[in-house]
Amino acid sequence: MADTTQTTPPARHRTEPTDPTNPAAPTDPADGSGLPRRSVVRALLRLWPYVRPVRVRLSAAAFVAVIASCLSLVIPLVLKWLVDGPVADGDPGGVWLGAGYLLLLGVAEALLFGLRRWLVSRPLAGVEAAMREALYRHLQRLPVAFHDRWPSGQLLSRGTTDLQTLRQFLTFPLIFLLVNGVTILVGGVLLVVQRWSLGLVLLSPLVPLLVLCSLFEAKYGRAARRTQDQLGDLTTVVEESVLGIRIIKGFGRHRSQARAFKELTRALRTTELRKARLLAWIWGVNTALPELALGAALVFGTVQVADGALSAGTLVAFLSTALALRWPVESIGFMLAMSNEAAAATDRYFEVMDEPPVRDEPAVRDEPSARPEPEVRVEPEVRVEPEVRVEPAVPVHGGGPRDAPGGLRFSGVAFRYPDAPPDAPPTLKDVTLHVRPGETMALVGATGSGKTTLTALVPRLYDPTAGRITLDGRDLATIGRAEARALVAVAFEEPTLFSATAAENVLMGAEGAGEAELRRALRIAQAEEFVAALPDGSATQVGEQGLSLSGGQRQRLALARAVVSRPRFLILDDPLSALDVHTEALVEAALRQVLSSTTALVVAHRPSTVLLADRVALLSDGRIAAVGTHHELLRDNPEYAALMSGGEEGDR
Numbered sequence: 001m002a003d004t005t006q007t008t009p010p011a012r013h014r015t016e017p018t019d020p021t022n023p024a025a026p027t028d029p030a031d032g033s034g035l036p037r038r039s040v041v042r043a044l045l046r047l048w049p050y051v052r053p054v055r056v057r058l059s060a061a062a063f064v065a066v067i068a069s070c071l072s073l074v075i076p077l078v079l080k081w082l083v084d085g086p087v088a089d090g091d092p093g094g095v096w097l098g099a100g101y102l103l104l105l106g107v108a109e110a111l112l113f114g115l116r117r118w119l120v121s122r123p124l125a126g127v128e129a130a131m132r133e134a135l136y137r138h139l140q141r142l143p144v145a146f147h148d149r150w151p152s153g154q155l156l157s158r159g160t161t162d163l164q165t166l167r168q169f170l171t172f173p174l175i176f177l178l179v180n181g182v183t184i185l186v187g188g189v190l191l192v193v194q195r196w197s198l199g200l201v202l203l204s205p206l207v208p209l210l211v212l213c214s215l216f217e218a219k220y221g222r223a224a225r226r227t228q229d230q231l232g233d234l235t236t237v238v239e240e241s242v243l244g245i246r247i248i249k250g251f252g253r254h255r256s257q258a259r260a261f262k263e264l265t266r267a268l269r270t271t272e273l274r275k276a277r278l279l280a281w282i283w284g285v286n287t288a289l290p291e292l293a294l295g296a297a298l299v300f301g302t303v304q305v306a307d308g309a310l311s312a313g314t315l316v317a318f319l320s321t322a323l324a325l326r327w328p329v330e331s332i333g334f335m336l337a338m339s340n341e342a343a344a345a346t347d348r349y350f351e352v353m354d355e356p357p358v359r360d361e362p363a364v365r366d367e368p369s370a371r372p373e374p375e376v377r378v379e380p381e382v383r384v385e386p387e388v389r390v391e392p393a394v395p396v397h398g399g400g401p402r403d404a405p406g407g408l409r410f411s412g413v414a415f416r417y418p419d420a421p422p423d424a425p426p427t428l429k430d431v432t433l434h435v436r437p438g439e440t441m442a443l444v445g446a447t448g449s450g451k452t453t454l455t456a457l458v459p460r461l462y463d464p465t466a467g468r469i470t471l472d473g474r475d476l477a478t479i480g481r482a483e484a485r486a487l488v489a490v491a492f493e494e495p496t497l498f499s500a501t502a503a504e505n506v507l508m509g510a511e512g513a514g515e516a517e518l519r520r521a522l523r524i525a526q527a528e529e530f531v532a533a534l535p536d537g538s539a540t541q542v543g544e545q546g547l548s549l550s551g552g553q554r555q556r557l558a559l560a561r562a563v564v565s566r567p568r569f570l571i572l573d574d575p576l577s578a579l580d581v582h583t584e585a586l587v588e589a590a591l592r593q594v595l596s597s598t599t600a601l602v603v604a605h606r607p608s609t610v611l612l613a614d615r616v617a618l619l620s621d622g623r624i625a626a627v628g629t630h631h632e633l634l635r636d637n638p639e640y641a642a643l644m645s646g647g648e649e650g651d652r
């Protein structure tokens with residue numbers, strides 16, 4: 001087989017025709033797509049680890065199919081015997097016997113093809129399931145940065161349509177390319193043996209067909225890849241439209257959204273039509289050239305029979321063999337098309353599978369020498385505001401001495417998103433902050449200042465690019481991700497609920513937690529009452545497939561999930577933003593009990609949330625610009641006062 005395409009692995013712009021990861025990849029200028037080409041066989045060979053467990057069944061199915069196909073070549077030989085023997089001799093008994101043989105051969109062929117399908121159906125469905133499971137498992141282990149980069153539709157289409165394409169390839173073209181190849185070879189030998197001169201006439205289109213097929217394959221491969229990418233883009237748009245249906249309707253954007261969708265479907269249709277044209281072209285060529293050769297052989301053979309140089313039976317057998325080879329030859333274009341689609345699907349599948357997963361092991365070993373030195377990047381012209389380190393006016397819950405080793409400590413932490421533009425400054429430049437054991441620290445900053453980014457470093461959703469974070473004196477880089485996530489619980493402003501019951505959603509936060517813990521967590525999050533009022537209480541299905549909950553109800557369930565495990569460290573990213581003032585006050589009162597035994601970092605936008613905290617840290621320009629109590633910062637820090645202005649009224 002010749003070549004197919006491979007485009008750029010990840011991409012927000014899936015159908016961009018360039019491959020930045022491989023600028024030297026050869027392209028086919030004639031195609032005009034600029035897409036690089038890649039060996040179909042090399043791509044498909046990567047399926048071997050998944051196909052290996054079913055290799056015996058697959059080989060047996062191929063063997064059975066080859067036998068069935070070759071049986072069809074025996075039929076012309078029986079015909080020859082029938083025409084030259086019983087028919088020529090006027091022997092009705094012999095004719096009935098011949099008809100019986102033909103019927104037997106036909107039935108045997110049908111049974112064998114049925115057996116082939118039975119042999120492969122179940123194991124290949126298993127291969128598809130195993131590949132899908134492997135993809136899902138791998139997606140769970142890929143870093144958050146990967147998911148930031150990849151559109152969800154591209155991942156969805158890889159896990160659905162691409163894997164379906166692969167199963168179809170393994171069920172049909174993989175076996176039939178072999179079967180057809182063997183049938184054409186055996187049939188060709190039979191033709192030449194029966195009458196070499198006629199055989200050569202019939203086989204004369206072979207070389208031009210091979211050349212045309214390889215041309216077809218190269219072009220079709222690129223179109224196949226493009227279609228699958230466009231399908232992924234389309235899936236992304238559909239998914240976003242469904243998830244954002246309220247926004248689309250609310251802003252009356254359904255027309256523009258429909259227009260954008262139409263453009264994508266048009267682009268997909270254009271590529272599909274290109275594929276159809278290519279397929280029609282190769283199908284036409286694969287039919288016309290052999291038919292022309294067959295016509296020529298028929299004329300040539302008839303002349304030979306008329307001259308008495310050839311028996312009528314031999315000509316009938318010859319033509320029957322030629323007709324038996326029609327389908328194997330005609331279908332080659334179709335088989336190549338499916339193989340190219342499978343190769344493109346394989347490439348797309350392994351683009352994700354080849355992404356390195358996050359390893360659940362410490363980034364560095366717990367040796368002082370192995371720890372990365374905090375990289376303090378302070379540009380001389382940028383003045384860092386001195387930290388207002390004033391002892392809290394209110395007593396710190398369970399607080400230790402000022403420089404106790406425990407708690408949560410950031411030392412010279414810097415962070416840049418992996419997909420940030422190269423000239424963009426890092427999101428966090430030099431964050432140094434100590435949240436004492438048992439202390440609740442509010443994190444305040446202008447929008448986009450990096451608060452969410454900083455909190456995401458604690459459960460190791462991302463690792464800092466420089467500097468160090470310690471949990472109770474232990475370097476986070478020396479703690480495995482699983483352990484870090486057992487120590488740290490998080491609740492985000494955007495509460496995500498899964499298609500599961502309310503109880504299951506909450507208990508996701510603590511392995512092995514029971515009913516008592518569930519009740520306690522729901523009580524703290526002020527969710528007990530509304531959960532009890534759900535049709536099946538905490539056993540009510542919520543999330544995407546379940547009952548729709550209000551934003552505040554979702555936030556409270558997410559908060560319950562964060563506190564259910566009584567975490568050592570709690571990270572809350574503005575988790576009360578959707579609550580009314582009254583409920584917020586109740587949640588805060590209950591949270592205070594939890595927070596007194598937990599070291600917490602709470603992103604806050606409103607003074608009411610800030611007042612939950614013992615102290616407040618102001619994040620500005622990628623650094624902690626000030627630390628103090630709410631009132632101290634209000635008094636001493638104009639930036640903080642500006643951020644908090646307007647929210648004071650009504651707060652305690």
Ligand SMILES: Nc1ncnc2c1ncn2[C@@H]1O[C@H](COP(=O)(O)OP(=O)(O)OP(=O)(O)O)[C@@H](O)[C@H]1O
Pocket residue numbers: 148417418419420427445446447448449450451452453454
């Ligand atoms: N995945 C990402 N890749 C690249 N840049 C990102 C990514 N996520 C966030 N950013 C950028 O990092 C900066 C800080 O974002 P972050 O969400 O941490 O801010 P924030 O202080 O939490 O904002 P807000 O108060 O509005 O929630 C922003 O400029 C944002 O554009």
